[in-house]
Amino acid sequence: MTATEVLSAVRAAVSVPADLRVAVLGVGLMGADHVARLHGRVSGARVAVVSDAATDRAGRVAAGVPGCRVVTDPLAAVADPEVDAVVIASPGRFHEEQVLACIDRGIPVLCEKPLTMDADSSLAVVRAEDAHAARTGRRLVQVGFMRRFDPEYAALRELIAAGGIGEPLVVHCAHRNPAVPAGVTTESIVNDSVVHEVDVARFLLDEEIAAVTVLRPRATRHAAQGLSDPLLVLLETVGGRMVDVECFVSTGLAYEVRTEVVGEDGSAMIGLHKGMVRQHTGPGGAVRSTAVAPGFRERFGLAYDLEVQRWVDAARRGTVDGPGVWDGYAAQAVCAAGVEALRTGRRTEVRMEQR
Amino acid sequence: MTATEVLSAVRAAVSVPADLRVAVLGVGLMGADHVARLHGRVSGARVAVVSDAATDRAGRVAAGVPGCRVVTDPLAAVADPEVDAVVIASPGRFHEEQVLACIDRGIPVLCEKPLTMDADSSLAVVRAEDAHAARTGRRLVQVGFMRRFDPEYAALRELIAAGGIGEPLVVHCAHRNPAVPAGVTTESIVNDSVVHEVDVARFLLDEEIAAVTVLRPRATRHAAQGLSDPLLVLLETVGGRMVDVECFVSTGLAYEVRTEVVGEDGSAMIGLHKGMVRQHTGPGGAVRSTAVAPGFRERFGLAYDLEVQRWVDAARRGTVDGPGVWDGYAAQAVCAAGVEALRTGRRTEVRMEQR
Amino acid sequence: MTATEVLSAVRAAVSVPADLRVAVLGVGLMGADHVARLHGRVSGARVAVVSDAATDRAGRVAAGVPGCRVVTDPLAAVADPEVDAVVIASPGRFHEEQVLACIDRGIPVLCEKPLTMDADSSLAVVRAEDAHAARTGRRLVQVGFMRRFDPEYAALRELIAAGGIGEPLVVHCAHRNPAVPAGVTTESIVNDSVVHEVDVARFLLDEEIAAVTVLRPRATRHAAQGLSDPLLVLLETVGGRMVDVECFVSTGLAYEVRTEVVGEDGSAMIGLHKGMVRQHTGPGGAVRSTAVAPGFRERFGLAYDLEVQRWVDAARRGTVDGPGVWDGYAAQAVCAAGVEALRTGRRTEVRMEQR
Amino acid sequence: MTATEVLSAVRAAVSVPADLRVAVLGVGLMGADHVARLHGRVSGARVAVVSDAATDRAGRVAAGVPGCRVVTDPLAAVADPEVDAVVIASPGRFHEEQVLACIDRGIPVLCEKPLTMDADSSLAVVRAEDAHAARTGRRLVQVGFMRRFDPEYAALRELIAAGGIGEPLVVHCAHRNPAVPAGVTTESIVNDSVVHEVDVARFLLDEEIAAVTVLRPRATRHAAQGLSDPLLVLLETVGGRMVDVECFVSTGLAYEVRTEVVGEDGSAMIGLHKGMVRQHTGPGGAVRSTAVAPGFRERFGLAYDLEVQRWVDAARRGTVDGPGVWDGYAAQAVCAAGVEALRTGRRTEVRMEQR
Structure with a gap:
């Protein structure tokens, strides 16, 4: 059996669609909850990257998740080739930039509320996602109205x-x-x-x-x-x-x-x-x-679990089925x-x- | 206007059916409650007589009800010509004798449970009331199942x-x-x-x-x-x-x-x-x-009030519409x-x- | 024996405080309910007079209450010497005149809401009762806020x-x-x-x-x-x-x-x-x-019963303990x-x- | 590079602990629910094998789960080297044999109730797991009391x-x-x-x-x-x-x-x-x-989800934390x-x- 054959056999054995590799930006109370949720209660996703201005906090959270890396710069995390989707739980003033980066890269993002800090900037996100959807037919952003x-x-x-x-x-x-x-x-x-x-x-x-x-x-x-x-x-x-x-x-x-x-x-x-x-x-x-x-x-613990599970399911299908940017706006x-x-x-x- | 004319005018003015004059036998906790109920919350009846082995207690209760007399012997209270109906709230071992006295006199009685102390004596009361009803067409006894x-x-x-x-x-x-x-x-x-x-x-x-x-x-x-x-x-x-x-x-x-x-x-x-x-x-x-x-x-305060009010109403009509001796038996x-x-x-x- | 002596002797013989003789003004839905309540469920009062512009309706209601008379003119009912207290359940536009008549005669009145048709006239009733209270120390008016x-x-x-x-x-x-x-x-x-x-x-x-x-x-x-x-x-x-x-x-x-x-x-x-x-x-x-x-x-059936019972009790003591004219105003x-x-x-x- | 080295390299690259590969025996109503649960709602496990006497039903269920195979003989499914753990949802009369096979192979099993068809055979399962635990220090069997x-x-x-x-x-x-x-x-x-x-x-x-x-x-x-x-x-x-x-x-x-x-x-x-x-x-x-x-x-949908998630978590740690064979017995x-x-x-x- 050659190495290639073995690899192929292993791939066949694994043979399930790869889990969604998620970057979680911001791992304070809410972000850390989302990490625990994605790691322990949500099927079809795993936390690949965490990012937080407080790097020691990021390190502690990552240590609890096998295979999870710390990337200090949140925009680098969004750009990471090993990242398929993003959860934004950073302070609200960073949301605009981070969501726009996700739209730019064309990857799904679940953004805690607020979408951005005011209505005008939220409208700009609406326009950006509209432009992306006009090109690709895909919406990318879900806002964290978990109720x-x-x-x-x-x-x-x-x-x-x-x-x-x-x-x-x-x-x-x-x-x-x-x-x-x-x-x-x-x-x-x-x-x-x-x-x-x-x-x-x-x-x-x-x-x-x-x-x-x-x-x-x-x-x-x-x-x-x-x-x-x-x-x-x-x-x-x-x-x-x-x-x-x-x-x-x-x-x-x-x-x-x-x-x-x-x-x-x-x-x-x-x-x-x-x-x-x-x-x-x-x-x-x-x-x-x-x-x-x-x-x-x-x-709302169950609501959060269901929100994230459904976001993961939709992201793997290339869709968004929760509240979108318009709702955030x-x-x-x-x-x-x-x-x-x-x-x-x-x-x-x-x-x-x-x- | 002569005295007779005045009396007649007064009678006409009163001209409502006389209130039922009730004797309450036993004025412990339950009997005293019944006195307060008949006096203050029940329409169509008034407490004419109270009777209790503890005469001082009877005196205190009677003092709170204008026109109410104390009669020490309960059987004398039953026999009192100013008494139209009886409520029995004495200890259970006296019920049999007191209920039978009411049946004998042919007046309505509301007897707290138990009707008597055992099934045989209760059956005897059933028979006595049956005999009275056979003669007069009227039932007389209601048992205090207030629920x-x-x-x-x-x-x-x-x-x-x-x-x-x-x-x-x-x-x-x-x-x-x-x-x-x-x-x-x-x-x-x-x-x-x-x-x-x-x-x-x-x-x-x-x-x-x-x-x-x-x-x-x-x-x-x-x-x-x-x-x-x-x-x-x-x-x-x-x-x-x-x-x-x-x-x-x-x-x-x-x-x-x-x-x-x-x-x-x-x-x-x-x-x-x-x-x-x-x-x-x-x-x-x-x-x-x-x-x-x-x-x-x-x-069950409201239930007691309704029980006694309905008993008074039925007694004034010459009927019983609550639980009867058979229920007590x-x-x-x-x-x-x-x-x-x-x-x-x-x-x-x-x-x-x-x- | 003078008429007065006979009356006094009769009162002594009856020996219970006389029931409050109530006139009910207006016997539509609400007034008829009050008549039934005073007659059948309230202790210490009886309906002596009913009054209604619809005299046939007044007659039907009175027929159900032994000893109850019809007096067509509501102000005559208020003035009736056989009336000790008044319940007003007539249309609101008549309330002012009827309540003022009760205050004039110095007898207790339970007036369904509204007290009068506007704030100014209600204030006039407040002033009238104030004047009466200044002379006699007694308030007379309760407003029908039964809740x-x-x-x-x-x-x-x-x-x-x-x-x-x-x-x-x-x-x-x-x-x-x-x-x-x-x-x-x-x-x-x-x-x-x-x-x-x-x-x-x-x-x-x-x-x-x-x-x-x-x-x-x-x-x-x-x-x-x-x-x-x-x-x-x-x-x-x-x-x-x-x-x-x-x-x-x-x-x-x-x-x-x-x-x-x-x-x-x-x-x-x-x-x-x-x-x-x-x-x-x-x-x-x-x-x-x-x-x-x-x-x-x-x-609110029970609330109405309790309202009227407590009004009767207070009226017999010469007081008002429910909502008064100020509340109506x-x-x-x-x-x-x-x-x-x-x-x-x-x-x-x-x-x-x-x- | 030997096959073993490649496999080891692949495992390192994947770097997350392998999901538990579960065989589900019996895919009627309850078994099919468990398959859907393990596939879509439970983290850390995947359905590798299904088995059912009705092979067409097994095929339909497997078709919905990427990477899931049908193995007709349930005991072959238990013995399958690509199977790490077993869920038994077959008719009760097969439970004894299937649970004992799992104990024999030393792999965790979640067995729907009843554990077996009578108390004696359940006691035999208790003894078998006791013997295994005496050798290895590990318990293997959880019974499906999901409440x-x-x-x-x-x-x-x-x-x-x-x-x-x-x-x-x-x-x-x-x-x-x-x-x-x-x-x-x-x-x-x-x-x-x-x-x-x-x-x-x-x-x-x-x-x-x-x-x-x-x-x-x-x-x-x-x-x-x-x-x-x-x-x-x-x-x-x-x-x-x-x-x-x-x-x-x-x-x-x-x-x-x-x-x-x-x-x-x-x-x-x-x-x-x-x-x-x-x-x-x-x-x-x-x-x-x-x-x-x-x-x-x-x-009890949520209870089933929690039961299976906790069973998976415990199985991956090599323990049982739900009701065990003694509870089944x-x-x-x-x-x-x-x-x-x-x-x-x-x-x-x-x-x-x-x-």
């Missing part, structure tokens, strides 16, 4: 799409965090937390947001100095539907996401019932209780209006290009 | 009767108390607690119990010395339906009554959902909780079998006369 | 007052009717439906409403021509708390009232969990379900601002006198 | 183990199927359905079952001729705890699994609350509902007693060897 992959949100959308509650008219959202890191500002609550409800509204109602109003109820004493928390945000769609959002990021309690859609022929709510019912002593006597997830990773445009509404205290119309 | 008046149990029975779950096949009951007074024995758990589930089973399934088995799972460390707590009781109906009952009287937690009926075409459960949902910190993190009633008076017969089953550890058939 | 007597709302207020969720910050309300009668206008939705949420907000938060905004989401196809249904109403309190209200009166489904209060240290919701859980075939497969009340009488002032907000589409400040 | 991997059951066990409800005393289980295939007998309900509750009881209570009683309530009219459905099964543990099981396989409704554990210091229930709450028209009016899973694959011993209890109508003690 679309959560089984409950997916079921809610399916119900609406199937006409199960008639025409949807009003949506009520609650988005509650137990606490936020120091340095969070009221504007960043709009950009980082409310943005999820913006995408949920667009996803469930299947139309664009036309105007935003942001109200500031009395703040909790647990809020950091100067923070308006909770916020009450009103979204109006181009079709006249309305979405109210309570966004409260210093509840001291738990992570909670609840969405109720009220339609002409019924209503539906997610985020309320989950899991085990316990009976124990509570404040004021015995209670029957269910747990509320302590954080978004517990609440639309979210940026709405958040920009939201920040303006926050500053002025007035209803603010969303400025978006025609699709 | 039949609880809106949830009533709705469950209505659902079954309307065929809403098809033929019922299996019933699961949980009956839980936070604690019981010193002196409670395993036999008395059968007679005083399980008896409610016996009546519930008869009420919901509309047939008699044919056999009882009583099992003793490992006892809680909170149980009093020698007490088998919890118990697992199996009731079999003459039609072959089965009822399992968890009866657990030292949970340390709350008062809980839950009943699930499983039928050929669906199932229904009561006792699980109730009222306000709170979010707060619980064991192991944030929880969403509902309260469990601390005791039977909180859980059947419960006694089943509990007698239950106590025997507890002693022998064996399935025990219920011995009852034909109706 | 305050609903056990769930009462528990929610108690929880807040006890600090159980910390300082309340945001309140979410849903108020849904299956349908409304022909002739209902968008303004009347504010005046007749949203008004309940206005009182709930004031009751729960214990402060006044400072401003109102009314938004009109896309209307359901089930809404009558010209009706903006659903509405989204925002209330801001003087302390900066915010209340959002979805008011949707053509859901085609059921009557639903849900209120969630979000505080600094927890949150609480009522109106979600209730009663029996069924399992049956639903749209799209098997479901586990609880019933939603078909109408407000089913949902405040609700009118907020609704007036709401109607203006509806017309202008703008946030509208509430104009109220200092208390 | 242990369901997040709700896992949380319930964790709660109990952490002392969260005190000492567990009583367990209530409901196991309901919408329908069963023709040919199912009452004995097979015990062996195929109740067996899951047997393992759940052992898993949650962490002790063996000592005795079984099987009761036959009135059967549903939907049951096949001669089938006793529902069954009521009582399990008693060696420590005196009791488990009641309603097993009802012709509900016509949905797949439902509910387990409540009642302890000395609280209780906990799983299987009741799940996901989206809808409001729609139901029987008798509007309802608020949640879906009940139509079948076990929907209910214990379940067989309890079911044998259950079948005898079913025949005799009597409480039947479980006969098991000492561990």
Whole structure:
């Protein structure tokens, strides 16, 4: 048996389509989670490269994944010939450059939100991907709105799409965090937390947001100095539907996401019932209780897994089937209006290009 | 205007049917509750007489009700010409004599369970009321199975009767108390607690119990010395339906009554959902909780009010529309079998006369 | 023996405090319900007089209550010496005159909402009762905001007052009717439906409403021509708390009232969990379900009973312990601002006198 | 360069640990699901070989998996040098021979329940694996009790183990199927359905079952001729705890699994609350509902994925961390007693060897 014969035999034995070799840019909390996910829970992909400005952190993460290399420069990682696809979990200000590099190289990319730092630059990414798609017929960019992959949100959308509650008219959202890191500002609550409800509204109602109003109820004493928390945000769609959002990021309690859609022929709510019912002593006597997830990773862990698995599957087929650059752009445009509404205290119309 | 004319005018002005004048025999916890209920929440009746071996207690209770007299001898209270109807809340060993006195006098009586202390004496009461009804066409005795008046149990029975779950096949009951007074024995758990589930089973399934088995799972460390707590009781109906009952009287937690009926075409459960949902910190993190009633008076307060109001209404019409002596007799017969089953550890058939 | 002596002797003989003799003005749906309630479920009162412009209807209602007379002129009914207290359930435009007549005569009155037709006239009633109270030390008027007597709302207020969720910050309300009668206008939705949420907000938060905004989401196809249904109403309190209200009166489904209060240290919701859980075939497969009340009488029947019982009890003691004229005035002032907000589409400040 | 050197170089170049090459024996419903799971959702393994008596079915399944071969003889599949591990989803009567072959070859095997067809042969498998473990220090066999991997059951066990409800005393289980295939007998309900509750009881209570009683309530009219459905099964543990099981396989409704554990210091229930709450028209009016899973694959899909992923992970480490042969043996011993209890109508003690 010659070496060539052996190699050929080995190839035949392997004979399965090669796993997608992924570069993960940024391995902080979210990026490291994605590495663990791609390595341990997602089929059809492996982490080939990690990149992080903090090289020691990158080294520690790579050490946990056999065959994973550290490449310090993220653009070099995108250009690496042993890389088939990219996950971007770096700080938001680097997203634009990194996504454009992926489009340039023509490889699939899953970019955590935000797509870029403002609506104009997001629109530029839309244009770049359009140009690539015009040449190749392939879209490349998926944005990390992972709630679309959560089984409950997916079921809610399916119900609406199937006409199960008639025409949807009003949506009520609650988005509650137990606490936020120091340095969070009221504007960043709009950009980082409310943005999820913006995408949920667009996803469930299947139309664009036309105007935003942001109200500031009395703040909790647990809020950091100067923070308006909770916020009450009103979204109006181009079709006249309305979405109210309570966004409260210093509840001291738990992570909670609840969405109720009220339609002409019924209503539906997610985020309320989950899991085990316990009976124990509570404040004021015995209670029957269910747990509320302590954080978004517990609440949406399965959604992240499904998001990445489906992104890998689509990437191997040369497609994108999750939220794309337009969704990233639309979210940026709405958040920009939201920040303006926050500053002025007035209803603010969303400025978006025609699709 | 003469005195007579004035009296006549006053009578015309009053001109409403006189309120039912009720004697309450026994004003311990339960009897005092009935006095408060008749006085303050029930329309069409007033407490004319109270009677209790503890005369000071009777005096205190009577003092709170304008126009209410104390009559020490309960049989004298039954015989009192100013008494139209009787509520018996005295210790169970006096019930037989007091109920028979009411039947003798031909006045309506609401008797707390047990009807009497054993099945034979209960059967004697059945015979006595039958004889009275044969002469007058009127039944007189209602037994205090108040759960039949609880809106949830009533709705469950209505659902079954309307065929809403098809033929019922299996019933699961949980009956839980936070604690019981010193002196409670395993036999008395059968007679005083399980008896409610016996009546519930008869009420919901509309047939008699044919056999009882009583099992003793490992006892809680909170149980009093020698007490088998919890118990697992199996009731079999003459039609072959089965009822399992968890009866657990030292949970340390709350008062809980839950009943699930499983039928050929669906199932229904009561006792699980109730009222306000709170979010707060619980064991192991944030929880969403509902309260469990601390005791039977909180859980069944409305049922007691409805029971007594409907008894008053029926008494004024000269009828009984709640559970009657036969129900009291059947419960006694089943509990007698239950106590025997507890002693022998064996399935025990219920011995009852034909109706 | 003089007439007075005879009367006195008769009163002594009866020896129970005389039942409160009530005149019910207006015996349409709501008034007839109050008659049935006073007659059959409330202790300590009886319906002595009914009055209605439709005399045949008044006659039919009176016929069902032994000893009840028809008095055609409502002001004559108020003035009737055999009347001790009044329930006003006539059309709203007659309330002002009837309530003032009761204050003039110095007798207790339970007036269905609205107190009067506008804020100015309500304020005049406040002044009139103030003057009476200054002379006699007694308040006389209770306004029919019966939700305050609903056990769930009462528990929610108690929880807040006890600090159980910390300082309340945001309140979410849903108020849904299956349908409304022909002739209902968008303004009347504010005046007749949203008004309940206005009182709930004031009751729960214990402060006044400072401003109102009314938004009109896309209307359901089930809404009558010209009706903006659903509405989204925002209330801001003087302390900066915010209340959002979805008011949707053509859901085609059921009557639903849900209120969630979000505080600094927890949150609480009522109106979600209730009663029996069924399992049956639903749209799209098997479901586990609880019933939603078909109408407000089913949902709030107990609250009405408790409201009237407590009003009777307080009236017999010479006091008022429910919502008073100030509450009626405040609700009118907020609704007036709401109607203006509806017309202008703008946030509208509430104009109220200092208390 | 020798063939061995080339192979070694190739392995180094590939540089990730080779995926586990799995043979799946039996590709009916369950086996085909496992193939899809290993191929598409499980990381670290690939389906190298499938085997089925129905070779056309095996061919169809293999065609969907790149690099997957069909090997007709299951024992040849076990012996295949390109196979590292085995999943057995063949009919139960073949399990014994196939599991023993895996032990003989010293490779990991995940065997669907039952481990073998009776307790004696299961004990023989226990002995064979013991002998292998004595030589190599490695256990090889995991039995397919996938509920242990369901997040709700896992949380319930964790709660109990952490002392969260005190000492567990009583367990209530409901196991309901919408329908069963023709040919199912009452004995097979015990062996195929109740067996899951047997393992759940052992898993949650962490002790063996000592005795079984099987009761036959009135059967549903939907049951096949001669089938006793529902069954009521009582399990008693060696420590005196009791488990009641309603097993009802012709509900016509949905797949439902509910387990409540009642302890000395609280209780906990799983299987009741799940996901989206809808409001729609139901029987008798509007309802608020949640879906009940139509079948076990929907209910336990995630549990199967987690089971297989964890089995793959453990196999690659050379360990077993799921339920082992002893659990398979214990379940067989309890079911044998259950079948005898079913025949005799009597409480039947479980006969098991000492561990």
